[in-house]
Amino acid sequence: xxxxxxxxxxxxxxxxxxxxxxxxxxxxxxxxxxxxxxxxxxxxxxxxxxxxxxxxxxxxxxxxxxxxxxxxxxxxxxxxxxxxxxxxxxxxxxxxxxxxxxxxxxxxxxxxxxxxx
Amino acid sequence: xxxxxxxxxxxxxxxxxxxxxxxxxxxxxxxxxxxxxxxxxxxxxxxxxxxxxxxxxxxxxxxxxxxxxxxxxxxxxxxxxxxxxxxxxxxxxxxxxxxxxxxxxxxxxxxxxxxx
Numbered sequence: 502x503x504x505x506x507x508x509x510x511x512x513x514x515x516x517x518x519x520x521x522x523x524x525x526x527x528x529x530x531x532x533x534x535x536x537x538x539x540x541x542x543x544x545x546x547x548x549x550x551x552x553x554x555x556x557x558x559x560x561x562x563x564x565x566x567x568x569x570x571x572x573x574x575x576x577x578x579x580x581x582x583x584x585x586x587x588x589x590x591x592x593x594x595x596x597x598x599x600x601x602x603x604x605x606x607x608x609x610x611x612x613x614x615x616x617x618x
Numbered sequence: 619x620x621x622x623x624x625x626x627x628x629x630x631x632x633x634x635x636x637x638x639x640x641x642x643x644x645x646x647x648x649x650x651x652x653x654x655x656x657x658x659x660x661x662x663x664x665x666x667x668x669x670x671x672x673x674x675x676x677x678x679x680x681x682x683x684x685x686x687x688x689x690x691x692x693x694x695x696x697x698x699x700x701x702x703x704x705x706x707x708x709x710x711x712x713x714x715x716x717x718x719x720x721x722x723x724x725x726x727x728x729x730x731x732x733x734x
Contacts, residue, residue: 504662534720543622544663544709544724557719592663596720607720609655609663 503527505610507593513616519581522613526575526595532556533576534596534607535568539589547591550576583617590614620645622712624725631700632733639695639728641710647671649715652686652693653722657707669693700732 506525514520526533535547547566548558552573561568565584570576580587590612621644631637643652654666667677669686677684681698697704707729711722 510661532720536722536724541726543726544711544722546721546723549719549721557721560721590661594663594720606653606665606668607722608665611661612663 505593505595505608507591507610507613509613510611511614511616513618514583515618516585517582519579520583520615522578522580522591522593522615524576524578524593524610526593527597527608530595530597530608531573532596533570534594535576535578536592536594536609537589538592538612539586544592547578580615583615585617588615588617620647620712620714620723622710622723622725624708624710624728626728627726628729628731630731630733633701634699635732636696636698637700637730637732639697639708639710639730641693641695641725643691643693643710643712645691645712645714647714651713653711653713654684654693654695655709655711657709657727659706663709666695697730700730702732702734705730705732 508523512520531552533550536544538544546560548568549556550570553570567579592609592612594607594609596607623642650671652669655663657663674686683696685694707727709727710725713722
């Protein structure tokens, strides 16, 4: 079974540019999450999709961030325009079914390291 | 408010030493879940364990063991006879009782370096 895959693994962009991160969850996983770790700090929740619907986007920092999951498969996270404080590692995670069934824990991807200069 | 504190930023040990990673949490929920994840140099977060707030039984899995104590709001992780492959960043995390989400509250992580 393929794991959660994220692309690109690294991205270096200039302030003001646009970047789009992609996440392919494990096949069949309805739940998809985005998290972010700013250098040296805790990993913070950004948002949660159930299939194609946004279940919880309370962690999205501002309207420069746009997440989509068309068709309930892969998801994209666009940052436009990027600012210096957006630098960090963006993690995607997926889980199967209702997450209250904790026999199916979150599966994380390798993350995308974003550097805004 | 929910919070997870991992006071140890970095720990260095020599192979075969035992090491304990501390995790202290804060929550007002009576039902909650605690997790440990490992982030090896390759970058992905690897699930290690989940504990429910109503199950304080300690758990052992090979060289790994976890000590959950509600009285001190702690969920510490011990690696016995550490190995170089244990070198990684370890994250403790907390989740509330809502069954519809895996919105985790993470600590800042502890970087463990095991030297040969």
